[in-house]
Amino acid sequence: MNVLSTAPHYLELSELAARLRTGTVSPVDVTHTLLERISRLDRSLNAYALVTADDALAQAELAEAEIKDGRYRGPLHGVPLAVKDLCWVEGHPTAAGMSIHRDFRPTENATVVQRLKEAGAVILGKLQLTEGAYSDHHPSITAPKNPWNPDYWPGISSSGAGAATAAGLCYGAVASDTGGSIRWPCAANGLTGLKPTWGRVSRHGVFELAATLDHVGPMARSARDCALLLAAIAGPDPNDPTALFDPVPDYAALAGRGVGALRVGVDPGWNGDDVDPAVKAVLSEAEDVFRSMGATIVEVTCPDVTQAITDWTPNCAVEAAVAHEATYPLRKSEYGPVLASVVEDGRALSGTDYQKILLRRLDLRGRMAALFGTIDLLLTPVHPFGPLSLETIQTLGTQPDLIFKLQRYTCPFNMTGNPTITLPGGYTDTGLPIAFQLVTAHLDEPTLLRAGAAFQEVTTWHRRHPTA
Template identity: 90%
Template sequence: MNVLSAAPHYLELSELAARLKAGTASPVGVTHTLLERISRLDRSLNAYAIVTADDALAQAEVAEAEIKDGRYRGPLHGVPVAVKDLCWVEGHPTAAGMSIHRNFRPSENATVVHRLKEAGAIILGKLQLTEGAYSDHHPSITPPKNPWNLDYWPGISSSGAGAATAAGLCYGAIASDTGGSIRWPCGANGLTGLKPTWGRVSRHGVFELAATLDHVGPMARSARDCALLLAAIAGPDPKDPTALFDPVPDYAGLADEGVSGLRIGIDPGWNGDDVDPGVKTILSEAAEVFRSLGATIVKVACPDVTQAVADWTPNCAVEAAVAHEATYLPRKSEYGPVLASVVEDGRALSGTDYQKILIRRLELRGRMAALFGTIDLLLTPVHPFAPLSLETIKTLGTQPDLIFKLQRYTCPFNMTGNPAITLPGGCTDSGLPVAFQLVAAHLGEPTLLRAGTAFQDATAWHCRHPRA
């Protein structure tokens, strides 16, 4: 592990942007450096599903010429990023981690990809993921590895996005989160990740797992970086009627407003006995940092999420069955066992049982809204234990209690649609990163980014990175 390295591939996106604007860094040079790094390191990490090197270099040449000519588009101009391989990129395969889609080449870009390109970002390629963005990789795919320690879990489903960004193979990534798929990989790989409010970012051209649970958002090295990425991709979209029509704030500007006066809630019961001592220490230290910066720490009692965690799987299963309706029966034999099982479960659930889940979701959403009437942010773990080894992950199917603990701080906020940010907050004795989570009211992304930026200005956990 290294700390505070000046290596250019580990710069924050915002730092690189300043150099590109000033002309002290070159889009072509930076892109060449990252493509060489991908070629050298990704043989062991398997983070990329495909690398679009020729397109990336062509985009870099255009960006370099535009910047030199004074046609600067903004802070993503000339910055190499990557997208989870469920985002359509025109003319390039979008497999969504599935064997049946390996030859699918969309005729248009996903809205998020279109907006990245409009902002001048350079798309390096498509990042690997679990099958259909559910919980396991297709048997034909070699799963991505955690660059901090190859024997440890890289998180799911955005496994490649976490590995690539942490290893300096891109400056940020666009991913999705249906039950924790931005937050788990960020926690496992020492990154900052933002799950926006449901509908804040268009889902057009993003392969669907569960329509009402899927959130599209950024993964990067810092809250400032996430603010820049979110500013580019957020906003209404005629191609996605569920995208919110609320005006997009100046996320980057608001991120520097600090936390003075914010009320940050902590539930001692929810963050209590089942949370490992090391994670508790990280939560306590984070709270003290926020207190020292002017926030007020408030004890709260969160709504009970036990039923919501139990409901998440059948809710996701029904929506996955809808998403796979056209392909599952005719090509069932080509599905991996885990995704096939969840689709089967969704097909079997009764309409009345599904409706009960929807009613309970609305009730939980109302209780969470009431909670956020008393606080600005909620501080929780990402999960209540230290990083998981791959050996432990192999046993998840036989450990329902472990699955529940993994999901208890993430899935509820997909059920309610609340935005959440994951921030590196410490490390284990062996040097692996450990994170915490902040949650806000609907459309509370500016508050999350303010808090994340203030915390990272006062600490250096987000500056740590794997040795490579």
């Protein structure tokens, strides 16, 4: 069941920030409230891998003192957040969903964590994920539950980030996306999520699944919230030479500019082939909303992504084999069967086959760049069906067609590196969320955030929450 809620734990990050800045809300009180909710609700949700309550309260006390003293750091100051448990937090275990790393305690923060702390955020803890950020939880881990309905998929690999943010156990999260891991949990949990351009956000101190496919980005309750989080974590990093040396815009200011005369591309074939009626209805309503705000809907033909979807798995496998070479096959028996299988596949792929994949990726990237020379945004589903039950998800291993459909609109944009935003756009008759996706050209996150914020100014889908 979904409800429009004004409960303080369901405030948007940007709304909370305004109250913290004026002193009408205390960072310490907010942090106590969320820690109490975590203690009460996470026993059944299993969203957190680790709660760092003492550190969080100390950070909240510091934030409160600084704000009272006029030393306001910005809109994340005093805001309780959490990070996917593949981001290093100095002195605390970072397991990345793996049993072999449960005792690993990094001696420094990941760049994204350091930047959140410098912005004054309160880090509540580490959020659970699938093993190594691939597609299944390690057998020793109890998987997070979807707070809308525990019989439904919470999305992967950022399963804990989706569950915690949706359930009011944090005001936003930093996660990663290699083939859909920000977008699927946002769609499943009624959240807004931004997969930035590859390289827009540093990957230093973030456990690697597949280096050239991994994107680090925010999951939150609104596009404006994502803008505030992205502004804090984006930018060049000497510890990650792949982080782009490109100026970081004022995302929050740009998010308020409306859609103006933006051109929104729609491919009727790609969005229509084998897409469930409920998803089509969400897409159609989104088109109507953008049109009503002055955008132009442009019919386009997208590049064929069939080969890219096929190529994603071996591409990811090769890069995962590299990421795990220090522990696999040395500690093979401690791996779960799904991650072990993908690493084995990566070790077996020939160099020439991998090079062919890379060349096809470059070809698709060029074709997508040409498409975005004619439009500003591309509107697609996140996946072509409504919410998936756990019963259906458990059959994925025997349904390659279903896996292909699940990846159809997500992994191609990891292969090309284009940024995307996921927005709640409707609900099923039983009250479960359905989302859609906007895609744009490289480094054009401002347009994504602008369009997302404009959509959310005239709709309320993102303000609905589970009844917990």
